[in-house]
Amino acid sequence: MLVPKDTRRSFFRREKKNILFLHVPKCGGSFVEQAFLPWIRKCPSRRLRDARGHLTYREYSEVFDRHRVDLSAMHVFTVVRNPWDWHVSWFHYLKEDRGRGRSGMPTEVELFQSFDFSDYLRWLADDEAPTSPTRYIRKQQLDYLTDANGRLAVHRVLRQERLAEDLAKMTADLHLAVTVPESRANQSSHGHYRQYYDDFGIDLIAQRHKDDIKTFGYSF
Template sequence: MLVPTNRKQGWFSREKENMLFIHVPKCGGKFVEKAFEPWIRKCPSRRIAEAAGHLTWREYNSVFGKHDIDIAAMTSFAVVRNPWDWHVSWFHYIRQDEGGLLSGHAIEATLFQAFSFTDYIAWLEDDDAPASPQNYIKSQLKDFLTDENGEIAVSHILRQETLNEDLRALAVKLDLAIHIGDRRINTSQREGYRKYYSDQDCERIALRHRDDLDLFGYTF
């Protein structure tokens, strides 16, 4: 189901060519982008070089402001994911990314070759551990979605766990014709995420993502 936000929906335009997809890494973003073509291609984020990549709402706001684009007038949406599952996905994605060519995390791609999943959790908590400039993995999900006051600024938040259903609901709400594929892009064939966690590691992620758990109601 769609997650409600604390922003007034009336602040956002329903114009079909004024949409912003905030792509939280490892949350089914490529699947979403494919479904919402050609609408997403018309977003300013596709023609402004500074807006490329996995920007947060605050970063988009800053970049768009330099180009006299009002982000508050846009219909923005994003996808979130269970934090415990999110980290299992990150660990395997980067570990399998030889040289970090796809992820852009070359340092982590090398480090994780010798890591167990518990080692990965310990690395997350070590602020002095070697890491690539991107800080995606060590962020909370809410960091992508909040304004300068820490308030949710995205008008629609979908869940990776119910993505097909949420996309259909959003398309109906925005009166958009979209094509939703039969399966996700880059969907993992791994077993359930719970098998990777000890009790201690589970608690570490719970503490790390306490704001996400409060906002989105995820449980282990």
């Protein structure tokens, strides 16, 4: 998306900054998009049909190449989240979808209607369990953010746990004319993530997200 760099006009137009928000699902996307309205609507990730959804950095590279969009010229940022909290959020989000289709994960939505969180963890532990083609939950967050050589490809990683503060710092550093919202959109109503886990669940997420934990320093 092209965002005004500051509020001062140059001779004919405002100076612009080319930015891509790489949206890891269930990581503060509504809050970030609220801050970047209306410019986010013009972002290639919105305008190009095959760039919509929760694409990985590698998928964006392929799509943008087809459309002659220069990803290397963009300042790419993202938001990550504690993996144990991430899975609690996924579980409640999909249970509450109830056929409305907003998740794009019909297999999980149908399954999870009868699940409690312990059922969800057993499903997650089974790599042969039914899942939707997107396999969003089966990825680590880092999988969304690496290039073809497995290197972290985004310029800036914000944290869900301090999102307003991190986003305000980023917009100040880049001199963007963006107003960070005062309150979070789509705040979760469920309890603290730690209350959902026993030893099995703690260890399961630690193993499945070992790269996230190592890279971003999260702990239970």
